[in-house]
Amino acid sequence: MNDFTPRNGGLFIxxxxxxxxxxxxxxxxxxxxxxxxxxxxxxxxxxxMALPNRVGVGVAWLSGLLxxxxxxxxxxxxxxxxxxxxxxxxxxxxxxxxxxxxxQAFTVMLLVAVAQMxxxxxxxxxxxxxxxxxxWAPVLTSALLxxxxxxLLRVVRQRYRVS
Amino acid sequence: xxxxxxxxxxxxxxxxxxxxxxxxxxxxLWPVQQATHxxxxxxxxxxxxxxxxxxxxxxxxxxxxxxxxxxxxxQKFAALKAExxxxxDLLQSSRAVADRVLIAELLxxxxxxxxxxxxxxxxxxxxxxxxxPLVDAWGIMGQVAHVHLLGSEVIxxxxxxxxxxxxxxxxxxxxxxxxTGARNSLTLPHLxxxxxxxxxxxxxxxxxxxxxxxGYPVAEVVEVRRDxxxxxxxxxxxxxxxLERNREVLLVWPAAEGDEVEPAALxxxxxxxxESGS
Numbered sequence: 001m002n003d004f005t006p007r008n009g010g011l012f013i014x015x016x017x018x019x020x021x022x023x024x025x026x027x028x029x030x031x032x033x034x035x036x037x038x039x040x041x042x043x044x045x046x047x048x049m050a051l052p053n054r055v056g057v058g059v060a061w062l063s064g065l066l067x068x069x070x071x072x073x074x075x076x077x078x079x080x081x082x083x084x085x086x087x088x089x090x091x092x093x094x095x096x097x098x099x100x101x102x103x104q105a106f107t108v109m110l111l112v113a114v115a116q117m118x119x120x121x122x123x124x125x126x127x128x129x130x131x132x133x134x135x136w137a138p139v140l141t142s143a144l145l146x147x148x149x150x151x152l153l154r155v156v157r158q159r160y161r162v163s
Numbered sequence: 164x165x166x167x168x169x170x171x172x173x174x175x176x177x178x179x180x181x182x183x184x185x186x187x188x189x190x191x192l193w194p195v196q197q198a199t200h201x202x203x204x205x206x207x208x209x210x211x212x213x214x215x216x217x218x219x220x221x222x223x224x225x226x227x228x229x230x231x232x233x234x235x236x237x238q239k240f241a242a243l244k245a246e247x248x249x250x251x252d253l254l255q256s257s258r259a260v261a262d263r264v265l266i267a268e269l270l271x272x273x274x275x276x277x278x279x280x281x282x283x284x285x286x287x288x289x290x291x292x293x294x295x296p297l298v299d300a301w302g303i304m305g306q307v308a309h310v311h312l313l314g315s316e317v318i319x320x321x322x323x324x325x326x327x328x329x330x331x332x333x334x335x336x337x338x339x340x341x342x343t344g345a346r347n348s349l350t351l352p353h354l355x356x357x358x359x360x361x362x363x364x365x366x367x368x369x370x371x372x373x374x375x376x377x378g379y380p381v382a383e384v385v386e387v388r389r390d391x392x393x394x395x396x397x398x399x400x401x402x403x404x405x406l407e408r409n410r411e412v413l414l415v416w417p418a419a420e421g422d423e424v425e426p427a428a429l430x431x432x433x434x435x436x437x438e439s440g441s
Contacts, residue, residue: 021192022199030346033276061164068187072280072308074180076171079388083164123277126176130277130344146431159257 009162013055016043016153017063021070034134040067041112042154043080046153048089049097051163060086077122081115088114101147109143168382182293186311196282200270207410229340265289265418267297269409270314270404277344279322279406281305285414286313294374296415302403303327303368304412319406320381321349329381330369331360337369341402348408349382351398358396362387376417417439 020039028036040063047055066081068106071078089111096107116139123129156162175181208388267285285291287310295307297317305319318325329340336359338351354360364384370377383402389396 018195025196026199027203036276041382057164057296061168064168066188068193069185070192071275072278073275074172075175075185076168079171080165080168083168128278135277143413 009157009160010054012156012160012162013047013051013059016047016156017059019043021063021066022077024067025070034132035137035141037145038115038138039113040064040078041082041085041110042108042142042149044086045089045108045111045152046150049084049093050157052090052093054163055086056090057083057086062076068078071117072156074122077119080122081118085111085115086116092098101150104150105143105146108146109139112142181308182211189309189316190313190411193311196270196314196410206303257433262412265291265414265416267291267412267414278324279305279319279342279344279346280308281317281319282314283317283414286311286315288312290313290416291414296375296379296417298379298413298415299404299409299411302382302400302402303375304406304409306374307414317412318405320328320402321346321406327375327381328369328371329366332365332367332380333361336360337371338366343399347401349389349400349402351384351400352395354396354398356389356391356394356396360387360396360398361382374417376415395424417427 009014017040021038023057024036027152044055044060044063049058060082065076067073067078067082068075096104099107109127113136116136120129120135171181175185194259257313265285267283267289268283270284283297291307291310293307293310297306303320305317305322305325307315308318309316320327320340320343321344322341323344326339326341328337330337336354338354338358338360340349340351342348343350351360351366362384366381366384368375368377368379368381380403382402384398385401386399387396
């Protein structure tokens with residue numbers, strides 16, 4: 001690998017984010033759509049924890065902007081949510097890194113909940129708040145999927161020496 | 164960052180300056196959407212190409228009989244059209260121009276569970292514009308919300324943000340129909356308790372928005388609840404278009420100006436009417 005360059009493996013970070021965005025819009029059966037985990041948030045949280053010097057609020061904000069376009073949402077609502085989420089993740093990353101994985105999952109749950117909450121506020125202000133508890137389902141599924149996302153991305157990071 | 168986001172949201176909510184940036188970003192994301200669509204497209208290609216000969220023969224037979232049926236209906240339609248043209252000539256109004264259409268394919272992407280949006284594979288390169296109506300073989304589906312070069316995002320009539328002026332086909336009662344966010348469910352929120360509307364009524368576009376062509380079927384009323392304590396009726400309707408089942412949709416370029424009867428011609432007719440009666 002090109003170990004001489006300091007910006008090693010940025011390609012993989014970008015690629016993982018794009019795959020997450022693809023998963024965000026992949027069609028699912030009717031009963032499952034509400035339970036779709038927030039893939040982009042999961043990937044962002046992983047990179048914020050693993051490489052806080054590479055991925056931070058800026059990257060989160062930009063990916064949020066892309067998710068806005070992808071979901072046809074108001075421009076900037078996911079950008080705001082992910083930026084705030086990344087900020088908190090950066091604050092916590094040194095502690096969370098040494099947590100056992102179930103405790104990490106719990107932290108991820110809180111982080112995704114913050115993002116969902118911000119999006120809900122914006123939706124509420126523009127008068128489109130979804131009036132159902134199912135809105136919070138992605139928080140749960142995201143936390144449940146965290147161990148696998150974590151394991152997969154760690155393999156990617158170590159194999160391709162993303163640093 | 165937070166301020167920037169809030170600023171962006173405000174600008175996007177109130178004005179439309181962001182459209183060019185949005186379409187540029189959407190173009191950037193087009194490969195992602197295509198990649199998600201790919202396995203589904205491949206599956207469909209596979210089922211079509213690997214289908215049994217017998218199944219294909221069956222389908223061919225079915226389509227043939229359907230074609231015959233439609234052609235027979237078309238003959239009657241031709242006679243009606245000629246009659247309609249004659250009547251319009253009598254009214255001295257310009258003839259209705261046929262709407263131009265283009266077939267677009269749905270991409271297998273599903274942006275958000277709480278809004279009703281779809282993505283199609285025709286964009287500004289194909290002449291698609293913002294606000295363009297979208298129909299299928301059964302009725303109105305929605306309109307184009309955002310366009311970029313290669314594709315566009317469509318807001319369906321079931322989206323809670325979408326409002327469509329309609330009219331009851333039976334008596335011409337005008338109303339607004341809006342989505343609920345649920346699949347296959349619409350509601351008419353602003354009809355007074357005394358309005359003449361019943362279950363089974365057909366709702367067609369009224370064309371008053373100047374955006375949708377008039378006379379296209381939209382929905383059928385499935386439930387009317389009259390509560391004397393409330394000022395408005397509670398009406399739910401079911402869209403006629405197969406919103407969740409289509410692969411192909413039609414983009415419509417509404418007919419140009421002069422589609423409607425000119426007021427002057429109508430005046431003439433009204434004045435002439437008593438004379439002919441006497």
